[in-house]
Amino acid sequence: MKPNKTTFATDREIKALKPADKEYILSDTLTKGLQLVVRVDGGKQWVFRYSSPILKDKQGKALRRRTGFGTYPTISLEIARNRAFELKKEIAIGIDPLEVKQELKSQIELDDKSQFHKVVYQWIDEVISKKNATETIKDKKRTFERDLFGYFCTYDEERNILSSKPIKEIHHSEILKALKEKSITAKETARRLLADCNRLWVFAISHGYCDNNIIANISRETLPSVEKKNLAKITDEKILGQLLRDIDNYKNSSIVRNALRLLPYTMLRAQNLTTLRWEMIDFENKILTIPRNEMKKKDENLNDFILPLTDTAISILKDIQPITGWSKWVFHGVANFHKPMSRESCNKALRIMGYDNAIAGTKQTIHSFRGTFRSLVETYAHEHKASFEVKESIIDHHEKSAVVRAYTHKANYTQQARELLEWWERFLDRIKAYERVYIS
Numbered sequence: 001m002k003p004n005k006t007t008f009a010t011d012r013e014i015k016a017l018k019p020a021d022k023e024y025i026l027s028d029t030l031t032k033g034l035q036l037v038v039r040v041d042g043g044k045q046w047v048f049r050y051s052s053p054i055l056k057d058k059q060g061k062a063l064r065r066r067t068g069f070g071t072y073p074t075i076s077l078e079i080a081r082n083r084a085f086e087l088k089k090e091i092a093i094g095i096d097p098l099e100v101k102q103e104l105k106s107q108i109e110l111d112d113k114s115q116f117h118k119v120v121y122q123w124i125d126e127v128i129s130k131k132n133a134t135e136t137i138k139d140k141k142r143t144f145e146r147d148l149f150g151y152f153c154t155y156d157e158e159r160n161i162l163s164s165k166p167i168k169e170i171h172h173s174e175i176l177k178a179l180k181e182k183s184i185t186a187k188e189t190a191r192r193l194l195a196d197c198n199r200l201w202v203f204a205i206s207h208g209y210c211d212n213n214i215i216a217n218i219s220r221e222t223l224p225s226v227e228k229k230n231l232a233k234i235t236d237e238k239i240l241g242q243l244l245r246d247i248d249n250y251k252n253s254s255i256v257r258n259a260l261r262l263l264p265y266t267m268l269r270a271q272n273l274t275t276l277r278w279e280m281i282d283f284e285n286k287i288l289t290i291p292r293n294e295m296k297k298k299d300e301n302l303n304d305f306i307l308p309l310t311d312t313a314i315s316i317l318k319d320i321q322p323i324t325g326w327s328k329w330v331f332h333g334v335a336n337f338h339k340p341m342s343r344e345s346c347n348k349a350l351r352i353m354g355y356d357n358a359i360a361g362t363k364q365t366i367h368s369f370r371g372t373f374r375s376l377v378e379t380y381a382h383e384h385k386a387s388f389e390v391k392e393s394i395i396d397h398h399e400k401s402a403v404v405r406a407y408t409h410k411a412n413y414t415q416q417a418r419e420l421l422e423w424w425e426r427f428l429d430r431i432k433a434y435e436r437v438y439i440s
Contacts, residue, residue: 008036011077014044028077034084036072044072046080048087053094067098114209116152116164120144123203133296135271135343143193147182148175167201168210172217179223187224194218232363233371234355235379239362240372241431246353255341256349258320259331263346263366264428265313265421267373267395269296270343270366272305276330278321286314287414297398305396308418310425370395377424386420393417 008014009029017026019042028034037045046069051062067087069080087097112118121141129137151174153164175197183190198215205213234240244264250257259273268276272290280289290305292298309317317330324332331341347365350356355364364372377384377391392398393413 014072014077017044018042028081028084031081031084033088034080046070046072046075048084050087050091050097052096052098053091054096054099065096065098067101110208111166113207114166114168114204116167116170117149117161118164119167119204119207119209120149120200122207123200127199127203131298133269133271133294133298134275136296140196143189143196147189147193148178148197151178166209167204170214172214175215176218176222179218183223190223191220194220194223231368231371232358232365233368233375234362234364235372235375236361237376237431238434240376241434243353243355243364244428244432246355250349250353252349252352253334253345254323255320255331255334256345258316258323259341260346260349261319262313262316263369264373265310265316265425266307267370268307269370269396270346271296273346273366274331274343275340277328278325278330279328281309281317281330283314283317286310295396297396299398302398303412306414307394308414308421310421312425312428373424376427377420380427384420384423386416386423389413390416390420394420 003017003024003026006026007029008017008026014036017036017038019038019040021040023037023039025047026036026038028036033049035047035049037047039045047066048069049064049066052065053062055063055065057063069075069083072080075083090097090100113122124137124141124144128140132140149161149164152170154162156162179190179194182193194215198213201210201213201215204210234243247257247260250260263273266273266288272294275294276288276290281287282289286309288307288309290307292300292302292304295305320330324330327337329340333339333341334345343366350364350366355362357363374391374395377386389411390413393411394417
């Protein structure tokens with residue numbers, strides 16, 4: 001039962017306290033503010049009550065606060081009194097113990113979040129993933145993990161990250177060393193990584209993880225320059241015609257063959273081609289619709305990507321439907337039916353067919369078809385008379401100026417794009433009829 005007295009003065013008195021049917025509190029006779037809470041289960045908890053020297057209640061009086069010291073007997077009476085005495089000294093000079101405790105806790109949390117690898121992952125999750133395609137997100141993550149984490153992270157035996165250097169403690173010379181090392185084997189990657197580091201540090205500053213952008217101290221000129229090369233693509237009509245015939249005759253995989261057959265009529269990016277889903281295809285209206293958040297340009301102000309499908313494109317999709325129609329993926333994995341096809345499958349097939357010689361003008365990748373289309377429709381602009389905007393809409397290119405986009409972002413070029421793609425379909429049929437070209 002609850003004792004009659006409301007105070008204690010010795011350990012002996014505390015030990016003699018028994019639990020009651022309700023929790024009760026006793027105060028230390030020698031130390032003002034020090035209390036002992038006796039719980040129903042018999043546990044005894046130290047509590048220190050005080051008036052905040054800096055915070056006020058609604059009436060303008062010093063706010064009454066409480067903080068815990070732990071349990072008795074783990075924390076003895078003597079230790080509890082000593083702690084109370086130390087807090088009283090802080091209060092006397094205007095320090096609120098709970099505020100200090102909260103600030104310390106916040107600082108510990110901030111220090112944990114500001115570890116380099118955690119800042120990178122947060123930046124990718126909150127910034128990069130909102131505006132980029134899945135493959136771009138994976139690529140950026142992989143680049144940081146491969147080229148920078150080793151300089152700042154501590155790993156266990158299985159290469160799991162245990163911790164990493166706080167971003168505020170990293171010196172620009174450390175980043176520069178890593179970038180120079182990378183530039184030996186991949187100049188362009190090193191330059192892109194420098195730009196990404198600059199964005200990362202700006203992000204870190206805005207979240208309070210560091211105070212200065214050390215990347216501003218690194219000039220691009222300190223890294224080797226990169227010779228700008230145009231993307232390799234086939235623009236010779238005879239070679240392109242031969243490529244189309246070789247694709248039709250590709251024997252290794254019907255899924256890969258049909259993906260490559262569809263590509264010249266859609267010019268999709270690798271990520272969009274390999275993750276194409278049947279639900280995106282409207283056979284009746286001959287339309288392909290890809291949600292904006294799955295495109296490279298993820299601006300929520302832009303419409304979903306809509307591409308008219310020619311009769312040939314529809315025919316190719318119907319050819320593959322009996323093979324993959326059961327799956328949600330138009331082109332599911334060759335080995336794993338439950339995943340989309342690897343984007344490398346098509347590029348590998350093109351290499352197998354011999355389309356890998358940039359010097360001879362016969363190098364072609366998935367992405368090259370976009371350049372092939374854009375170059376040849378420009379060459380034959382006098383035939384189709386399509387506008388610049390229509391050509392760009394087919395490959396989902398958008399005006400770089402945000403001001404211009406604000407006025408044109410809802411423009412609909414679907415019908416005009418259909419007319420251009422029907423011309424392009426006839427053009428491809430024409431060059432497929434050219435005489436055979438031997439690819440070496």
